[in-house]
Amino acid sequence: MGTTEKLHAPAVLRFLTALVPLLCGLVGVFIANIPISFVSVVVPPPLLGLAPVYFWCLVRPDLMTPAAAFTIGMLEDVMSGAPPGVWTLAFVLSYALVARQRESFAGLGGLGAVLGFAACAFAAITAAYAIVGVYYGRVPPLGPMVVQLAMTVAFYVPATYLVSTIHHRVIGPLRSDF
Amino acid sequence: MANRTWKIARRGNAQLPLIIVLALAVVLVLVGKAQSGLFDAARVRITDWMAPALSQVRAPLDGAERWAGSIGEIFRVYEENLKLKDENARLRQWRNTSVVLEGRVRHYEKLLNAVPDLELNAVLARVIGRANRPFLRTMVLDAGTANGARPGQAVMDENGMIGRLYLTGKQTSWVILLTDINSRIPVSIAPGGVQAVLAGDNSAGPRLDMIAPNTRIKAGDQVVSSGDGGLLPSGLSIGTVVADGGGFRVALLADSAQSESVQILNFARLQEAPPATATLPAEAAGLKPVPPPAPVTAIATTAPQPGELTTKPKQKPFVMPPLSPAAPDAGSE
Numbered sequence: 001m002g003t004t005e006k007l008h009a010p011a012v013l014r015f016l017t018a019l020v021p022l023l024c025g026l027v028g029v030f031i032a033n034i035p036i037s038f039v040s041v042v043v044p045p046p047l048l049g050l051a052p053v054y055f056w057c058l059v060r061p062d063l064m065t066p067a068a069a070f071t072i073g074m075l076e077d078v079m080s081g082a083p084p085g086v087w088t089l090a091f092v093l094s095y096a097l098v099a100r101q102r103e104s105f106a107g108l109g110g111l112g113a114v115l116g117f118a119a120c121a122f123a124a125i126t127a128a129y130a131i132v133g134v135y136y137g138r139v140p141p142l143g144p145m146v147v148q149l150a151m152t153v154a155f156y157v158p159a160t161y162l163v164s165t166i167h168h169r170v171i172g173p174l175r176s177d178f
Numbered sequence: 179m180a181n182r183t184w185k186i187a188r189r190g191n192a193q194l195p196l197i198i199v200l201a202l203a204v205v206l207v208l209v210g211k212a213q214s215g216l217f218d219a220a221r222v223r224i225t226d227w228m229a230p231a232l233s234q235v236r237a238p239l240d241g242a243e244r245w246a247g248s249i250g251e252i253f254r255v256y257e258e259n260l261k262l263k264d265e266n267a268r269l270r271q272w273r274n275t276s277v278v279l280e281g282r283v284r285h286y287e288k289l290l291n292a293v294p295d296l297e298l299n300a301v302l303a304r305v306i307g308r309a310n311r312p313f314l315r316t317m318v319l320d321a322g323t324a325n326g327a328r329p330g331q332a333v334m335d336e337n338g339m340i341g342r343l344y345l346t347g348k349q350t351s352w353v354i355l356l357t358d359i360n361s362r363i364p365v366s367i368a369p370g371g372v373q374a375v376l377a378g379d380n381s382a383g384p385r386l387d388m389i390a391p392n393t394r395i396k397a398g399d400q401v402v403s404s405g406d407g408g409l410l411p412s413g414l415s416i417g418t419v420v421a422d423g424g425g426f427r428v429a430l431l432a433d434s435a436q437s438e439s440v441q442i443l444n445f446a447r448l449q450e451a452p453p454a455t456a457t458l459p460a461e462a463a464g465l466k467p468v469p470p471p472a473p474v475t476a477i478a479t480t481a482p483q484p485g486e487l488t489t490k491p492k493q494k495p496f497v498m499p500p501l502s503p504a505a506p507d508a509g510s511e
Contacts, residue, residue: 033309034228034232034307035225035232035306035307035308035309035316035317035318043310044310044311044312045309045311066195066196066198066199066200067199069199070199070202070203073203074206077210077217078217078220078221078224079221079224080309080311080313080314081221081309081311081313081314081316081352082311082312082313082314083207083210083211083214083313084206084207084209084210084213084214084216084217085203085204085206085207085208085209085210086207086210086313088203088206088207089200089203089204089206089207092196092199092200092203093200093203095196096196096200099196128312128313129312131207132312132313135207135211136359136360140312140313140359140380141312141359141379141380141381143380144310144311144312144380145312148311148312
């Protein structure tokens with residue numbers, strides 16, 4: 001009985017740990033889209049949900065699955081007020097890009113890592129721009145998208161620092177069997 | 179045990195490969211195109227859930243903004259006071275004029291038995307959130323269906339129209355701003371009453387579309403809601419026309435970034451009932467309506483020749499009696 005409890009508790013904990021990347025993405029989307037912000041009135045908010053997708057897609061793709069990227073993108077759709085599916089498809093497409101070029105992206109460091117994330121964000125925002133253009137049947141204004149790309153890249157370093165810390169302190173010790 | 183959990187997780191991943199998720203995302207876009215309100219219920223529920231926290235967080239922010247903004251005002255109090263006194267005196271004169279004109283209009287409406295204007299009632303709401311996103315410019319209000327707010331209602335600040343409600347939860351509402359890319363408002367441009375559509379494109383000044391050809395518009399003309407379609411009341415102040423290259427844009431009177439309290443106009447176009455016969459103006463003036471012509475009972479056996487009438491008019495032509503108290507029918511009561 002005691003042995004069973006000892007084995008059961010870590011399994012549950014490990015399962016919950018596997019949800020941490022998804023939760024980080026959802027929390028990032030939630031924070032970015034709270035309609036109270038010092039920057040959101042002036043400029044579009046950053047895609048904070050994309051940083052966990054990018055980071056864990058490179059570091060632990062078994063924990064950041066396509067379904068997780070789908071879910072994070074869908075929450076972005078719900079909270080940002082965008083047409084349904086726009087950010088969902090954009091996030092999954094950028095996930096596909098990073099997953100296919102994982103070796104290249106994972107080898108980047110320093111400024112290269114920022115540029116790698118910028119390429120991922122560019123893919124997501126360009127996809128969203130194109131989808132919305134088709135959706136509305138007219139070309140949406142480009143300026144807000146460019147500003148959102150800049151904001152997203154600007155927030156990459158602190159966001160990555162945070163998710164990296166979470167990864168090393170929470171996920172690493174509990175799920176180091178990959 | 180741990181290995182089994184791990185294997186289950188990997189097997190779950192294998193069941194949802196990237197291609198399937200991509201296909202699901204494409205399907206979601208297509209379904210969303212067919213049903214644009216797919217996520218609306220979730221949106222308003224999240225906003226309703228966040229409303230208390232938003233109000234709490236917003237209050238110190240508003241206080242800080244007011245405090246910061248009042249520092250500069252301290253040095254201009256005296257000048258502002260003089261200006262306000264002058265403006266107050268002029269507004270009192272205008273108020274007297276408007277009271278006289280209002281009485282005159284009511285008198286004329288009574289004489290004409292005119293259908294009265296619809297009375298608008300309004301709900302005062304506080305702005306508890308703002309968002310400027312690439313595909314949506316919105317503000318969140320702390321009034322919802324519990325306060326009588328409904329989608330489509332106009333939202334005004336003290337200067338003019340800001341936008342329309344497009345999502346209403348129980349306690350909160352989302353406003354689609356006039357500058358939003360999805361906003362389309364039928365407007366009227368004065369003087370001249372030129373009809374147009376005010377179309378947002380996420381810029382600060384929405385553009386004027388669908389202007390009829392051969393109409394003259396110039397910068398500085400006033401733009402108000404036209405009320406076409408019955409969705410919005412007519413005459414709501416919106417802004418002034420600004421030339422923009424070959425087209426025109428509108429400089430909005432309302433500042434959605436600064437508005438803290440707004441009004442939600444409850445407007446519903448009433449079905450205009452035809453007036454009763456006894457209350458028609460002609461009846462009220464004592465004029466008897468002309469009886470309808472008697473139905474023709476006999477059918478002409480021969481076709482009338484050109485220029486020949488089938489029946490001769492036996493009634494005298496109607497002559498308007500003099501509108502004086504001495505008129506026999508008008509003063510009979």
